[in-house]
Amino acid sequence: MLPIKHTLFIVSGVSSFIIFYMGVVNFLTSVDEGTGMILLVFSVFVATGTLLGTVHISTSITKPIQKLAKNMSEFSKTNKMSNKYQIKTNVKEIFELNENFESMGGKVEKTIEVQNEYVQKLKDMDRKKVEFSSMVSHELKTPLVPILGYVQMLQKEELLGKLNEGQKDAVDEIYTSTIKLEKLIGDILTTQKLDLGKLIFNEEDIDVSELLYGLIKEFDPIATEKKIELTANFNEDINIHSDKDRINQVFSNLIKNAIDYVPPNTGCVEIGIKNEVKHVEFFVRDNGVGISDNNKKELFKKFYQVDTSSKRKKGGSGLGLAICKGIVEGLGGEIWVESEENVQTTFFFNIPKKPVNSSINNITSRKQEINI
Ligand SMILES: Nc1ncnc2c1ncn2[C@@H]1O[C@H](COP(=O)(O)OP(=O)(O)OP(=O)(O)O)[C@@H](O)[C@H]1O
Ligand SMILES: [Mg+2]
Incomplete structure (x- = not known):
């Protein structure tokens, strides 16, 4: 035109x-x-x-x-x-048009200013709320240390004397509940740190196969107790430079979930790795109840649990996957799930490859030497 x-x-x-x-x-x-x-x-x-x-x-x-x-x-x-x-x-019409534009523009500018002030206030309030609950969680965690210490002393009869059967059961119950409370407070603190961007990552050279063997060893007793199969699927040595403890934490959350949601006796949980060009892909697969498409979208949100019916609920707090997502993304990777209800569920996450110090290669070859 x-x-x-x-x-x-x-x-x-x-x-x-x-x-x-x-x-x-x-x-x-x-x-x-x-x-x-x-x-x-x-x-x-x-x-x-x-x-x-x-x-x-x-x-x-x-x-x-x-x-x-x-x-x-x-x-x-x-x-x-x-x-x-x-x-x-x-020109009168253009003058009026300009006046209307100026008046409308002034109102829009004011509204946006007020809106920005509210957004800033909400952000401040949110930050203060997180800081407050973080302080409360810390305060709750402190007394748990002596409680756990004394309970563990009570469990050892050589330290504080012999308990009768009723007392033993009560002490064991206190111990289990205290451990649960400690995990919950720890998860809340980790979530808050992730929200505030204050979770510290300590990167080091990691021998991935060693990490996977460690996890199998850790979870084998729980899998054996439930009579389910726990296997590791990988056939190459891979070394990455990342945060070992945090990757361990992600894997542990995923394995624990998988063990929780497979049927006893016939359940299978498989963990593994795939070496890609730019990253290493990890997975945890199970043949449990599965997750519907609707729930997949919400799964990684804080406190989200698929349903609260006693049949499915396993007593967690719904923070596990939110923490996994926060950690994986903090390490520069991605996490996602693929699942078919009542057939299988696979959680994947990847960690970008970074240059590894040569010392790790020595560790690997030493390990291979020992294995031979
Ligand atoms: N492998 C799985 N198979 C089926 N459902 C799963 C699986 N993993 C997770 N879910 C569903 O996702 C929900 C959220 O998992 P998430 O690990 O975040 O919380 P949780 O296990 O309930 O509690 P916790 O904070 O102790 O981990 C679970 O409650 C469960 O309903
Ligand atoms: Mg969990």
């Missing part, structure tokens, strides 16, 4: 030419030479006057409209009204 200024120029040019041409043709054919000359000069003046008048009118309309359009587009980017937005015009 042609701009208005160009359209006016074309219209005025064509009309001036027509007036000029008509004048010349009509009058030159019907009058004598002297009068024809006067009329010719007159029609040149009229045509030039019309052209100049049109140019003047088009400029005085199009210029302020162009400026207004430019101001509007600038405002839409900055949301700030400024003095430089004023335009000069004698």
Whole structure:
């Protein structure tokens, strides 16, 4: 589409030419030479006057409209009204249009300012809330240390004497509940640190197969107790540079979940790794209840549990997967799930590869030497 200024120029040019041409043709054919000359000069003046008048009118309309359009587009980017937005015009309609734009722009700017203040206040409140609950969690954690210490002393009869069966059961119950409480407080603290971006990652060279063997060893007694199969699937030595304890924590959460959701006696849990070009992909697969598509989207949110019916609920707090996501993303990777209800569930996560110190290769070859 042609701009208005160009359209006016074309219209005025064509009309001036027509007036000029008509004048010349009509009058030159019907009058004598002297009068024809006067009329010719007159029609040149009229045509030039019309052209100049049109140019003047088009400029005085199009210029302020162009400026207004430019101001509007600038405002839409900055949301700030400024003095430089004023335009000069004698055209009443354009003046009113500009006044309405200035008044509307002022209101929009004010609304955005108020909204930004609220957002800032909400952010501050959220930060204070997290800091407060973090302090409370710390305070709750401190007395747990002596409680656990004394309970463990009570469990050893050589330290505080022999307990009868009832007392033993009570002490064991206190011990189990205290461990659960300690885990919950630890998970809340980790979540808060992740929210505040304060979780510290200590990167080191990791022998991945060693890490997986360690996990199998740790979870084997629980799997054996439930009569389920726990296997590791990998056939190459991979070394990465990342946070070993945190990767261990992610794996532990995923393995614990998998063990919880497979049926006893027929359940299988498999852990493994895949060596990709830019990252190492880890997985934990189980043949348990599975997860529906709807639940998959929510799974990694804090405190989310699939359903709270006693049949499914295993007594956790719903923080495990949120922590896994926070840690994996903090280490520069991704976590996701693939599942088919009542068939299988696989949790995947990947960790980017970074240059590994040569010392790790020595560790690996030493390990291989021992194995041989
Ligand atoms: N392997 C799995 N198979 C089926 N459902 C699962 C599996 N892993 C997780 N879920 C579902 O996802 C929910 C969230 O898991 P998440 O680990 O975050 O919390 P949790 O295990 O309930 O508690 P915790 O904080 O102690 O880990 C679980 O409650 C469970 O319903
Ligand atoms: Mg869990």
